Amino acid sequence: MVTVRMTVNGVAHEGRCEPRKLLVDFIREDLGLTGTHIGCEHGICGACTIMFNGEAARSCIMLAVQADGAELGTVEGLMRDGKLHPLQEAFRDHHGLQCGFCTPGMLMTALDLLRTNPTPSEREIREGISAVLCRCTGYQGIVNAVRAAAPILASER
Amino acid sequence: MKPPKFEYHAPKTLDEAVAALGRYGGDAKVLAGGQSLMPLLNFRLARPAALIDLNRIASLAYIREQDGQVRLGAMTRQRTIEFSPVVAQRLPLLKEATRWVGHLPIRTRGTIGGSIAHADPSAEYPAVLAALEGEVVARGAKGDRVIHAGDLFQTYLTTNLAPDEILTEVRLPVMPAGAGYALEEFARRHGDFAIVGIAAVVVRDGQRCKLARLATAGAGPVPVRLRAAEKILETEGLGDAAIEAAARKATELVEPDADIHASADYRRHLTGVLTKRALVRAIGVARG
Numbered sequence: 001m002v003t004v005r006m007t008v009n010g011v012a013h014e015g016r017c018e019p020r021k022l023l024v025d026f027i028r029e030d031l032g033l034t035g036t037h038i039g040c041e042h043g044i045c046g047a048c049t050i051m052f053n054g055e056a057a058r059s060c061i062m063l064a065v066q067a068d069g070a071e072l073g074t075v076e077g078l079m080r081d082g083k084l085h086p087l088q089e090a091f092r093d094h095h096g097l098q099c100g101f102c103t104p105g106m107l108m109t110a111l112d113l114l115r116t117n118p119t120p121s122e123r124e125i126r127e128g129i130s131a132v133l134c135r136c137t138g139y140q141g142i143v144n145a146v147r148a149a150a151p152i153l154a155s156e157r
Numbered sequence: 158m159k160p161p162k163f164e165y166h167a168p169k170t171l172d173e174a175v176a177a178l179g180r181y182g183g184d185a186k187v188l189a190g191g192q193s194l195m196p197l198l199n200f201r202l203a204r205p206a207a208l209i210d211l212n213r214i215a216s217l218a219y220i221r222e223q224d225g226q227v228r229l230g231a232m233t234r235q236r237t238i239e240f241s242p243v244v245a246q247r248l249p250l251l252k253e254a255t256r257w258v259g260h261l262p263i264r265t266r267g268t269i270g271g272s273i274a275h276a277d278p279s280a281e282y283p284a285v286l287a288a289l290e291g292e293v294v295a296r297g298a299k300g301d302r303v304i305h306a307g308d309l310f311q312t313y314l315t316t317n318l319a320p321d322e323i324l325t326e327v328r329l330p331v332m333p334a335g336a337g338y339a340l341e342e343f344a345r346r347h348g349d350f351a352i353v354g355i356a357a358v359v360v361r362d363g364q365r366c367k368l369a370r371l372a373t374a375g376a377g378p379v380p381v382r383l384r385a386a387e388k389i390l391e392t393e394g395l396g397d398a399a400i401e402a403a404a405r406k407a408t409e410l411v412e413p414d415a416d417i418h419a420s421a422d423y424r425r426h427l428t429g430v431l432t433k434r435a436l437v438r439a440i441g442v443a444r445g
Contacts, residue, residue, distance in 0.1 A: 002165070019165035019208075020158055022199075041159055042196035046262065055236065055265040061195035062266070065165060066212060109262055116240070130347050131260030 004068040008033065009077025019065050024048040026064035027074060035075040036104050039133070046132030049105035050074050056112035056131075075104035086152040087111060087145070096145030098136040105132045110146045118154040122147065160198035164207040171214055171296060175323055178209050179298050183320030185209050189232060189271030192263050209323075217270070217325060220244065226291075226328045227251075231270025235259070238269060247331045250289065250338040250358060254281040257340060260348040273309070274324045276316050279350040279375035281340065283310060287380040288356040288372035291329040297322035310379035333368070336360045337443025341435040342374065343427055345418075351375045352419045353427040355407075357435035359395070361443040366390040371403075371435070376411040376428045383407045386432065395440050404433040 005014045008031060015030040022041075027050070028034050036059060039045035043061040050059045051073030078085035087107055090096065097103045106129060113120060113128035120128065125146045126139070134142060168174040178185055184206035188194055197203040211217060217232035220241050227247050229238070238244050239255045258264055258272065258281050272282040273293060286293070286306045293309060295302045295318055302322070309316050318324060332338065342354030354374035360367040369390040371383035386403040393399035413424035 018158065018162075020160040020162060020198075022159060025158075042199050043192060043263070046260070049262045052265070056262040057265050058192075058262050061191055061199070063160075063165070063191075063195075063210075065167070066191075066210065109260075112261060112265070127256075127347055128261055131262050 002065050002068075004064050006067045006070050006072055008072045009074060015064075017064050019063060021064045022060055023050075023062040023064045023067050024059035026067075027059060027072070030064075033074055033076050037101055039101070039105075044133070045102070046105040046109060047102050049108040049132065051108055051111070054115075056108050073108070075107055078107065086156070087114075087149040090145040090149035090152070091142070094145035094148055095137060095141035097142075102132050102134045106134065106142055110142075110149070114146070114150055114153050118157070119150060120146075159201075160195075161201050161204045163198075163205055165210065166207060167210040167213045169213050169215075171217065171323070171325060174209050174211060174214060175296055175298060175321070177207070178323060179321045181205075181207050187211060187274070187323055189274070190234065190267040191271075192259060192267040193271070193275045193277065211323070222247065222331070226330050229269050229327045229329070231274075231324050231326060232268050233270070235264035235267045235269065235272070236261075239264060248289070248329055250332060250340060250356060251282075251285050251329065253338065254285045254340045254356065257281050257342055257348075257351070257354070263348075269327050270324045273327060274316060274318060276310055276314050276379070277350065278313055278378055278380070279352070279354070281342070281351070281354060281356075281374055283380045284354055284356045284372045284374040285340070286327065286329070287382055288358055288370045289329045289332070290370075291327060293324050294326040294328065295319075295322040296325045301325075303328075306380075307382070312378040332358065333360050335444035336368075337439035337441065339435040339438035339442070341431040341438070343431060353413075353424050353431055355428070355431040355435040357432070357439040359390070359436065359439040359443050361395055361440065361445050363445075364394045364396060366395050366399075367445075369403075369436075371407065371432060373407075373411060373428060376413045376424055378414070381411055383410050383432065385410055390436070400433055400436050400440075403436060404429045407432040 037047040039047035186205040337359040342351035358370040369387040386406040408429040
């Protein structure tokens with residue numbers, strides 16, 4: 001067993017686990033933060049994407065022990081003062097989600113995309129979110145939501 | 158728990174990592190970005206006695222120019238390469254190839270050393286290493302060893318790295334100023350592994366071709382340099398007929414295997430199609 005300490009959404013956490021415990025399982029089971037979803041568990045579907053030291057990363061193909069000392073961000077940390085994050089607002093307004101399973105991963109991926117490319121073209125948005133599989137809305141609403149959120153996030157910088 | 162049990166080591170220095178790896182005599186795996194190894198562990202297709210995690214070795218992540226080469230530390234993330242001004246200026250082929258590697262949240266973790274050491278035949282970086290005639294540095298108990306691209310890849314997922322060696326650095330010669338380049342690949346979805354990919358470099362002097370480089374991904378067990386096709390361009394120039402002849406020759410130079418994604422014939426066909434596309438685009442952006 002190893003001790004791991006990490007900051008998640010600005011809150012310090014500590015836990016003990018086996019070195020083989022996946023980061024996503026630690027986040028869900030040990031920290032009780034079940035907003036991050038587990039889909040394929042081998043790095044394909046993107047549902048488990050979180051922010052790892054400020055960058056989007058798949059938490060099902062990382063070990064919890066690798067996050068020792070790291071700053072993580074999950075979907076639970078997006079709301080501010082009881083209000084949805086502008087990207088979440090955009091997903092709601094543009095029908096960017098239906099069942100919601102892929103949504104945490106979509107949001108985290110889109111946030112990193114917009115962080116590194118504040119004015120993406122539609123093609124770049126599609127390329128960016130190709131990292132995450134959605135099986136119900138289709139992607140058009142998601143593309144529309146990311147495109148709508150881009151200028152709002154850019155103006156907040 | 159998805160992965161099997163293993164002992165976990167996260168050394169802070171390369172020397173400690175080499176020593177730890179040596180202690181397991183080939184039963185340990187080196188963990189770089191983990192974007193290929195972790196899925197193998199989750200499926201329990203790999204059951205190493207130990208993982209030697211390189212992610213705490215800060216000195217293995219760098220990009221610097223030296224002796225006409227760009228040298229990249231093995232743990233340099235693909236996302237860092239994607240945004241590196243040095244790579245954009247000196248190795249535009251590597252920059253272009255990086256956009257094809259996995260997806261954004263894969264590239265934040267995936268590393269150039271991991272991608273090359275994993276030696277997936279359909280991966281982009283091994284093809285770039287072959288096309289640019291790069292080399293890698295491996296550190297073992299006996300010290301450093303430089304391995305040229307042509308000697309590194311043995312077969313599927315297999316390099317000539319010894320079990321106690323760690324790939325520490327990738328060295329790519331600076332591309333000549335004005336060189337044309339292109340990486341063309343076909344995958345069912347952007348970000349999936351290539352069914353076939355072609356990396357091309359062209360140095361032109363008017364319609365003459367001073368240098369041509371062509372390397373494949375996905376068209377055989379290892380990246381293949383299409384030397385006879387390069388030769389056609391270097392002797393016949395960059396006209397349409399030479400491009401056609403080079404693309405035709407390319408299909409004769411590969412020995413692809415069939416798998417669930419594509420037949421051997423289809424891969425051979427794609428090799429010709431993508432060679433032509435890569436050449437046309439590379440020639441289009443070449444200056445001189």
